[in-house]
Amino acid sequence: xxKKQTWSQRFESALHPAIARFNASIGFDIELIEYDITGSxxxxxMLAHTGIISHEEGEILFTGLEQIRQEYHQGQFxxxxxxxxxxxxxxxxxxxxxxxxxxKLHTARSRNDQVGTDTRLYLxxxxxxxRQQLREFQGVILDIAEKNVETLIPxxxxxxxxxxxxxxxxxxxxxxxxxxxxxxxxxxxxRVNISPLGCGALAGTTFPIDRHYTANxxxxxxxxxxxxxxxxxxxxxxxxxxxxxxIMVHLSRLxxxxxxxxxxxxxxxxxxxxxATGSSIMPQKKNPDVPELVRGKTGRVFGHLQAMLxxxxxxxxxxxxxxxxxxxxxFDSVNTVKACLEAMTILLQExxxxxxxxxxxxxxxxxxxxxxxxxYLAARGVPFREAYNIVGKVVKxxxxxxxxxxxxxxxxxxxxxxxxxxxxxxxxxxxxxVAARNSYGxxxxxxxxxxxxxxRTQLSGK
Numbered sequence: 001x002x003k004k005q006t007w008s009q010r011f012e013s014a015l016h017p018a019i020a021r022f023n024a025s026i027g028f029d030i031e032l033i034e035y036d037i038t039g040s041x042x043x044x045x046m047l048a049h050t051g052i053i054s055h056e057e058g059e060i061l062f063t064g065l066e067q068i069r070q071e072y073h074q075g076q077f078x079x080x081x082x083x084x085x086x087x088x089x090x091x092x093x094x095x096x097x098x099x100x101x102x103x104k105l106h107t108a109r110s111r112n113d114q115v116g117t118d119t120r121l122y123l124x125x126x127x128x129x130x131r132q133q134l135r136e137f138q139g140v141i142l143d144i145a146e147k148n149v150e151t152l153i154p155x156x157x158x159x160x161x162x163x164x165x166x167x168x169x170x171x172x173x174x175x176x177x178x179x180x181x182x183x184x185x186x187x188x189x190x191r192v193n194i195s196p197l198g199c200g201a202l203a204g205t206t207f208p209i210d211r212h213y214t215a216n217x218x219x220x221x222x223x224x225x226x227x228x229x230x231x232x233x234x235x236x237x238x239x240x241x242x243x244x245x246x247i248m249v250h251l252s253r254l255x256x257x258x259x260x261x262x263x264x265x266x267x268x269x270x271x272x273x274x275x276a277t278g279s280s281i282m283p284q285k286k287n288p289d290v291p292e293l294v295r296g297k298t299g300r301v302f303g304h305l306q307a308m309l310x311x312x313x314x315x316x317x318x319x320x321x322x323x324x325x326x327x328x329x330x331f332d333s334v335n336t337v338k339a340c341l342e343a344m345t346i347l348l349q350e351x352x353x354x355x356x357x358x359x360x361x362x363x364x365x366x367x368x369x370x371x372x373x374x375x376y377l378a379a380r381g382v383p384f385r386e387a388y389n390i391v392g393k394v395v396k397x398x399x400x401x402x403x404x405x406x407x408x409x410x411x412x413x414x415x416x417x418x419x420x421x422x423x424x425x426x427x428x429x430x431x432x433x434v435a436a437r438n439s440y441g442x443x444x445x446x447x448x449x450x451x452x453x454x455x456r457t458q459l460s461g462k
Contacts, residue, residue: 020081020082020084021081023084024081024083024084024085025084025085025086025324025327026079026080026081026083026084026085026086026089027081028327028328028331029085029086029115029327030079030086030089031086031122031327031331032086032115032118032119032121032122032327033069033072033086033089033090034069034072035117035118035119035121035122035125036086036087036090036114036118037065037066037068037069037090038121038218039114039117039118039121039197039218040061040065040090040091040105040114041061041062041065041066042197042214042217042218043105043108043109043197043214044058044061044062044065044105045058045062045213045214045217046209046210046213046214046217047061047104047105047107047108047209049210049213050207050208050209050210050213051208052107052108052207052208052209053101053104053107057101057104060098060101061094061098061101061102061104061105063098064094064097064098064102065090065094067097068090068093068094068097071093077093079092079093085111085115086118087111087114087115087118088111091105091106107207108198108200108205108207108209109197109198109200109205110199110200110201110202110231112199112200112201112202112231112318112319113196113197113198113199113200113201113230113231114197115323116196116197116199116230116231116233117195117196117197117218119237119326119327119330120192120193120194120195120196120220120236121218122330123192123236123237123240123330123334124189124192124193126334126338127185127188127189127192127240128189129338130185130244130247130334130337130338130341131182131185131186133338133341133342133345134178134181134182134185134247134341135182135459136341136345137178137341137344137345137348138175138178138179138182138455138458138459139459140345140348140349141171141172141174141175141178141348142172142175142452142455142456142459143349144168144171144348145167145168145171145172145175145448145452145455146168146452148166148167148168148171148354149166149168149445149448149449149452150166150431150445151166151167151168151354151356151359152164152165152166152167152359152360152363152430152431152434153165153166153167153170153268153359153362153363154362154363154366154368155170155368155443161366161367161368162368163368163369163371163433163437164363164368164369164430164433164434165434165443166434166443166445166448167354167359168448168452169442169443169447169448169451172448172451172452172455174250174253174254175455177250177253178247178250179458180246181243181246181247181250184243184246185240185243188236188239188240188243190221191235191236191239192236192240193219193220193221193222194220194221194222194223194224194236195211195214195215195218195220195222195223195224196223196224196230196231196233197211197214197215197218197223198211198214198223199224199227199228199230199231200227200231201231201318201319202227202228202231202232202317202318202319203227203228204227211223227318228317228318229317231318231319232315232317232318232319232320232323234308234311234312234323234326237308237326237330238305238308238309238312240330240333241301241304241305241308241329241330241333242305244301244304244305244333244334244336244337245298245301245302245305247337247341248294248297248298248301248302248336248337248340249298251294251298251340251341251344252294252295252298254291254344255290255291255292255294255295255344256291256295258288258291258347258352259288259291259292259295262286262288267355267358268354268355268358268359268362269352269353269354269355270352270353270355271286271288271351271352272350272351272352272353273286274350274351275289275290275346275347275350275351275352276288276289276290276351277289290343290344290346290347290351291344291347293340293343294340294343294344297336297339297340300332300333300336301332301333301336301337303329304329304330304332304333305329305333307325307329308326308329311323311325311326363430364404364406364430365404366404367395367398367399367404367405368430368433369405369406369428369429369430369433370391370392370394370395370405371391372427372428372432372433372436373387373391373394373405373424373427373428374387374388374390374391375387375436376419376420376424376427376428377390377391377417377419377420380419381419382417382419390416390417393416394408394416405428406425406428406429410422410424
């Protein structure tokens with residue numbers, strides 16, 4: 001005989017087994033069990049605090065829930081598909097432990113506000129963990145930057161050689177991206193940390209609950225002011241997925257650069273064995289699997305953001321079963337971001353070695369100092385646009401002669417324009433080209449050292 005589903009007497013028969021499987025979320029929302037127990041304990045305390053149940057009953061519920069937590073930790077509580085979701089599984093087990101008083105836990109609460117509370121508690125913790133990982137990532141970037149202030153690397157626009165920059169300056173760009181990620185998550189956290197508990201199914205409850213009491217117990221900053229909004233809002237999830245997507249954008253951009261730098265064409269870095277793999281048939285190869293995987297995993301986080309937007313765009317108030325689909329995307333995005341941050345932090349800290357001699361050579365084998373020639377003339381009274389055109393012609397003729405600017409003789413420079421003097425060679429030397437860009441936020445060595453000091457201050461503030 002088929003076991004009847006545990007709904008009200010409104011139902012005459014059980015769900016079809018296939019529909020039961022389709023409807024169930026226990027396979028993934030078990031991730032919320034710790035938060036479900038914590039939220040339920042706060043709810044039980046509130047029920048006793050307001051006199052809806054006795055203090056003795058409140059203690060029984062709290063203790064029974066804590067037993068379930070311990071059973072889960074010890075692997076003794078592993079609910080299956082017959083429980084449908086984590087919320088029912090916990091309530092069912094609680095009733096087995098404490099008897100009929102367990103059935104009072106759901107007083108003045110719906111699964112709609114319950115799941116919303118659990119999800120926020122979960123995401124709140126995960127945001128803090130990701131922010132800490134971002135700090136560790138930034139710390140590694142900063143450590144490398146401090147050692148490479150005067151290491152030069154070609155800078156690019158349009159993936160064409162543009163101007164040489166300090167390697168530290170280049171890396172600090174990613175520090176700043178991560179800083180924005182860290183700050184953005186703090187902003188998202190403020191809207192995650194709002195309690196829907198007590199909103200009921202959609203309209204509140206007839207019981208004399210104290211929503212601010214449970215919010216305080218659970219360390220929420222605020223409570224939802226509208227019960228319909230409280231049970232149906234997923235803006236916070238969309239915002240988190242957006243922030244997660246931007247983190248992945250930044251990691252993917254760095255990944256792409258590492259992949260290029262490790263190629264034979266660039267040869268700016270060497271991949272260490274601890275963070276690279278080989279080919280199944282080409283023994284000479286060392287593949288940048290870590291950055292390639294990060295670059296690839298970026299798309300799945302983007303996909304979860306898009307899916308969440310599509311889920312929400314057509315939902316009428318208030319709760320709809322569609323919202324069950326938010327969790328897998330959130331869980332996977334959290335896990336993906338955390339895994340990618342960890343992998344990229346390890347890659348930077350242990351898996352890369354910059355090839356300093358190759359970098360030193362690279363900044364001398366192009367026309368990336370052409371702008372400095374134009375600046376040289378402009379500083380001596382030649383209008384910049386005129387200087388720009390003069391240097392363009394010089395580059396053109398130099399390429400035709402298979403020369404670099406540093407190879408031109410002084411007589412050749414003075415034939416181009418009488419303003420050129422012997423100090424032109426110092427002005428276009430790669431080190432001077434970098435050092436001279438001393439405007440705030442620029443790649444000049446003084447500015448980079450100041451930027452590192454400021455970054456250390458940011459990190460020390462946690």
